[in-house]
Amino acid sequence: xxxxxxxxAIQGKSRKEVLERARNFGCQGLEVSLSVSGIHTGTTKLDExxxxxxxxxxxxxxxxxxxxxxxxxIMLKHIENPAVIKGVGxxxxxMGVEQIRMFFSPHVRLGGxxxxxxxxxxxxxxxxxxxxxxxxxxxxxxxxxxxxxDYKVRYVFELHHGYVVNSASGAMxxxxxxxxxxxxxxxxxxxxxxxxxxxxxxxxxxMGEYLAYLHCKNSQYTHHQGKWVKGWASLSEGIADYPxxxxxxxxxxxxxxxxxxxxxxxxxxEERIAGGISYLKNLLESEERVMPV
Numbered sequence: 001x002x003x004x005x006x007x008x009a010i011q012g013k014s015r016k017e018v019l020e021r022a023r024n025f026g027c028q029g030l031e032v033s034l035s036v037s038g039i040h041t042g043t044t045k046l047d048e049x050x051x052x053x054x055x056x057x058x059x060x061x062x063x064x065x066x067x068x069x070x071x072x073x074i075m076l077k078h079i080e081n082p083a084v085i086k087g088v089g090x091x092x093x094x095m096g097v098e099q100i101r102m103f104f105s106p107h108v109r110l111g112g113x114x115x116x117x118x119x120x121x122x123x124x125x126x127x128x129x130x131x132x133x134x135x136x137x138x139x140x141x142x143x144x145x146x147x148x149x150d151y152k153v154r155y156v157f158e159l160h161h162g163y164v165v166n167s168a169s170g171a172m173x174x175x176x177x178x179x180x181x182x183x184x185x186x187x188x189x190x191x192x193x194x195x196x197x198x199x200x201x202x203x204x205x206x207m208g209e210y211l212a213y214l215h216c217k218n219s220q221y222t223h224h225q226g227k228w229v230k231g232w233a234s235l236s237e238g239i240a241d242y243p244x245x246x247x248x249x250x251x252x253x254x255x256x257x258x259x260x261x262x263x264x265x266x267x268x269x270e271e272r273i274a275g276g277i278s279y280l281k282n283l284l285e286s287e288e289r290v291m292p293v
Contacts (some may be wrong), residue, residue, distance in 0.1 A: 001249065001284055004029040004068050005260040005273045015056070019063035025274040026281065029066035031101065031259055032056060036072035039087045040120075046087050053094035068213060068257050069099035069156060069186075076105065076140035077120075082147055089151030099156050099212055101186060104165040104174070105133040133164045138174050145182055156212040158186040159196050166196030168203035175210055184212030189240035190261070193219035194230055200241055201248040201292050213257040214249075216242070216280060232264045235279050243290035246283040 005022070007030045012018035022030055034052060038044025060067055070092055078084040088100060109115060109126035117125060144155065157171060165171050168185070175183045185207050189200065197203070204211065218238025221228045235242050260276035267275075 001255060002028045002066075002257045003260075003277050003280055004031070004066075004257050005277070006031040006033075008033060009261070009273055010269050015059050016063075019059060019065055021269075022065060022273075023063060025270070026277040027065065027273075029068040029257055029259075030060075031068045031071060032095070032097070033071040033073070034091060034095075036087045036091050037074045037078065037084060039084045040078060040081045046083075046090065049087065049091050050094050053091045057094065057096045067095060067097040068259055069101045070095060070097045071101040075103065076137055076144060079140050079143045079147060085144065085147040089148055089153055092153050093151065098152055098154050099184070100153050102155050102157050103160060104137050104157055104163050106162050107133060107164045108162045130164045134174070137164065141174060141178075141183075145178060154182055154184050154212065156184040156186045158191075158215070159188050160191045161195035166192070167198050168196075168206040169198060170196065172206060172210065180209045183210070185210050186212055186215060188215040188217070188261070189242070189245060190215065190217035190219045190232070190238065190263075193239045197240075199292060200245045204245070204248040204252060204254075208252065211252075211254060211256070213259060214245075215261040216258050216276060217261045217263055218242070232262070234264075235260075235262070235276050241290065242280070243283060243286075243288065244292060246280070247288075247290045 004027045007018065010018050010021050012021055034049065035044060036049060039046060072088045072091065074084055074088060092098065092100060106124050107130045110117060110121055110124035157165060159166050159171060165174065171185045175185065187203065187207065216235060218233045218235050218240045220231055220233040220238045222231055258280050260273050262272035262276050264272060
């Protein structure tokens with residue numbers, strides 16, 4: 001297994017500095033965001049994106065780091081604008097990355113209660129039945145893969161609370177009809193604490209070869225003024241059991257990335273990222289086996 005994080009999680013005055021710090025933290029790769037969705041609104045031109053993608057690839061190669069995935073800011077709804085999907089394929093090709101990070105549709109209001117929805121996002125207001133979104137996402141996924149057939153890309157869908165697909169079995173319900181070379185799952189135990197946990201070991205076994213990589217963060221509930229409040233926690237102290245998770249990953253022969261996504265805001269990136277990578281590295285090197293209890 002390999003270790004990394006998101007490019008935006010590390011501070012730096014230049015890309016060279018960010019990549020150098022990432023290597024010093026113990027990263028072997030980084031997730032990269034590039035807003036290809038801007039093609040839809042006309043705020044971004046494909047040729048500009050391709051130039052950026054080329055420069056990003058060169059800088060990563062010089063630094064000896066991999067690009068784990070591309071987050072292009074698109075959703076399944078973008079099949080209504082095929083130019084965006086083509087753009088994702090072209091940018092991925094230039095960047096030298098195959099994994100495209102995505103989400104299925106939200107079952108609650110996108111952005112949470114009171115959020116402002118543009119005309120493009122107005123339908124994601126939380127009023128439609130989850131079964132509606134599952135059916136439509138299934139139909140849109142088929143079209144997404146058809147539009148992407150000329151490109152060597154793998155769409156990786158994150159398990160996230162607030163979205164209709166938040167569990168291993170939920171993801172497999174839609175994805176198992178397609179090759180794991182074309183679709184995959186981004187497991188996020190921190191999100192699954194809030195929705196979608198079917199057991200850590202069980203979830204990993206259900207996903208099998210569809211498991212693309214992991215976001216490694218942790219979560220907890222605290223009791224405040226009579227209510228349980230969601231919050232973030234360290235990898236070692238939250239509800240998600242990372243010793244059990246890593247044991248299960250070893251048992252299925254997983255070789256992908258563990259990408260640290262620590263969302264705590266009161267710590268430096270050294271503490272969040274370097275600390276998280278050190279913790280995971282120790283688990284990977286340990287011979288201890290932690291099973292569900």
